[in-house]
Amino acid sequence: xxxxxxxxxxxxxxxxxxxxxxxxxxxxxxxxxxxxxxxxxxxxxxxxxxxxxxxxxxxxxxxxxxxxxxxxxxxxxxxxxxxxxxxxxxxxxxxxxxxxxxxxxxxxxxxxxxxxxxxxxxxxxxxxxxxxxxxxxxxxxxxxxxxxxxxxxxxxxxxxxxxxxxxxxxxxxxxxxxxxxxxxxxxxxxxxxxxxxxxxxxxxxxxxxxxxxxxxxxxxxxxxxxxxxxxxxxxxxxxxxxxxxxxxxxxxxx
Numbered sequence: 001x002x003x004x005x006x007x008x009x010x011x012x013x014x015x016x017x018x019x020x021x022x023x024x025x026x027x028x029x030x031x032x033x034x035x036x037x038x039x040x041x042x043x044x045x046x047x048x049x050x051x052x053x054x055x056x057x058x059x060x061x062x063x064x065x066x067x068x069x070x071x072x073x074x075x076x077x078x079x080x081x082x083x084x085x086x087x088x089x090x091x092x093x094x095x096x097x098x099x100x101x102x103x104x105x106x107x108x109x110x111x112x113x114x115x116x117x118x119x120x121x122x123x124x125x126x127x128x129x130x131x132x133x134x135x136x137x138x139x140x141x142x143x144x145x146x147x148x149x150x151x152x153x154x155x156x157x158x159x160x161x162x163x164x165x166x167x168x169x170x171x172x173x174x175x176x177x178x179x180x181x182x183x184x185x186x187x188x189x190x191x192x193x194x195x196x197x198x199x200x201x202x203x204x205x206x207x208x209x210x211x212x213x214x215x216x217x218x219x220x221x222x223x224x225x226x227x228x229x230x231x232x233x234x235x236x237x238x239x240x241x242x243x244x245x246x247x248x249x250x251x252x253x254x
Contacts, residue, residue, distance in 0.1 A: 002153040002231045003160060004043035005224055006036035007194055008120065009248035010052055010113035010164040010216070017075040025243055032239035032250035033120050037162070039252040041128035045160035048128070049152050050081070050121075051223050052113030052164035053216040054135040062133035066108065068115030079118035081110060082131035111135050113164040113216070121162075129160065140219045142207055149226025163224045165217020167191075167247025168210075175245025177214040186213055187240075187247040190221065194251035197235030199225040215247070228253065 014030055016023035040048065050062075064082035071078070110118060114133045121131065136148065153159050167187040170180035177183075186209060193201035202225035210218035239250035 001156070001159065002227045002233070003045055003158045003254070004040050005161040005163060005228065005233070005253040006033075006040050007163045007165075007217075007221070007224070007249060007251040007253075008033045008036060008117070009166050009250065010116045011166060011246065011248070012070055012073050012112055012116060013244075014116055015070055015075075015077060015119050017077050018070050018073045029239055029241070029248055029250065030123075034124055035238055036250055036252045037120060037124045037126065039254055040160045040162065041126070043160055043254055044158065045129045046157040048126070048131045048160045048162060050114055050117040050131065050133040050162045050164065051152075051220045052111065052117060052133070052135055053138045053219060055111045055113060055138070055216070059135050059137045059140070062108070062110055062114055062135065064131050066110050066133065068110030068112075068118050070115065077119075079110070079115055079122055081114065081118045081121075081133050082126075083118070083122055117162055117164050134223075136219045136223060138216055138219055139207075139211065142203060142205075142222050145219050145222035146203060146226035149223040150229065152223070153227035153231070159227070161224055161227055163217075163220045165215075165220040167215050167217060167242075167249055169214035169246045171242040171247060172245035179245075180213055182209065183213050183247070186210070186215065187242070187249075190215075190217075190247075191237055191240050191249055194249060195235050195237035197228065197233045197253045199228045217249075224253075
């Protein structure tokens with residue numbers, strides 16, 4: 001059963017080394033993410049599942065110990081899912097599960113959204129529960145997202161979710177998706193659903209519109225909707241802004 005959830009944005013710019021001189025601009029977002037993770041720990045879950053969009057990586061599951069990296073962004077920062085500090089390239093922490101291999105036999109690495117989640121967890125030295133990851137395709141159909149959420153929350157153990165994903169990328173002329181007049185309304189609807197812990201409202205999000213607005217969080221949010229059905233959780237919106245023309249939201253459900 002789902003006992004708590006945290007929703008966080010997933011831009012690599014949350015990592016100060018990636019943001020470099022712009023790091024202070026997202027200080028409030030980082031602080032809100034830390035507060036949301038404190039809420040997850042307070043719920044005393046038996047396990048934590050990180051859910052994020054698959055981006056370029058193949059969708060699927062990522063066990064504890066899977067390594068991620070921000071070297072593609074020009075910084076020598078590596079992370080481990082379920083670790084408590086950057087690896088510096090040394091690999092998984094003691095006792096970690098063996099990461100799955102990619103279809104071509106190479107070691108599977110975290111997609112960017114899960115790497116950001118791993119960094120956030122390392123930042124707060126997460127130790128409240130074992131961690132695993134699930135990456136979902138950004139175009140995954142709503143019914144499949146909801147079904148995935150139900151499966152994650154099924155069973156008798158106490159499950160917490162860390163849900164990664166950005167809102168629209170079309171809030172300003174300089175945004176990655178340019179300005180779209182529909183973006184602000186879409187983001188406001190998501191913020192309202194997260195603040196109210198309203199699974200039905202998340203399920204009702206228009207997947208086609210989300211894709212047009214480049215809202216990568218749509219599929220993970222709808223996974224949360226499936227997991228939270230009948231859980232009776234309350235919500236709180238901790239952060240809402242659109243730096244760089246991209247909607248970033250932080251929320252807790254408990």
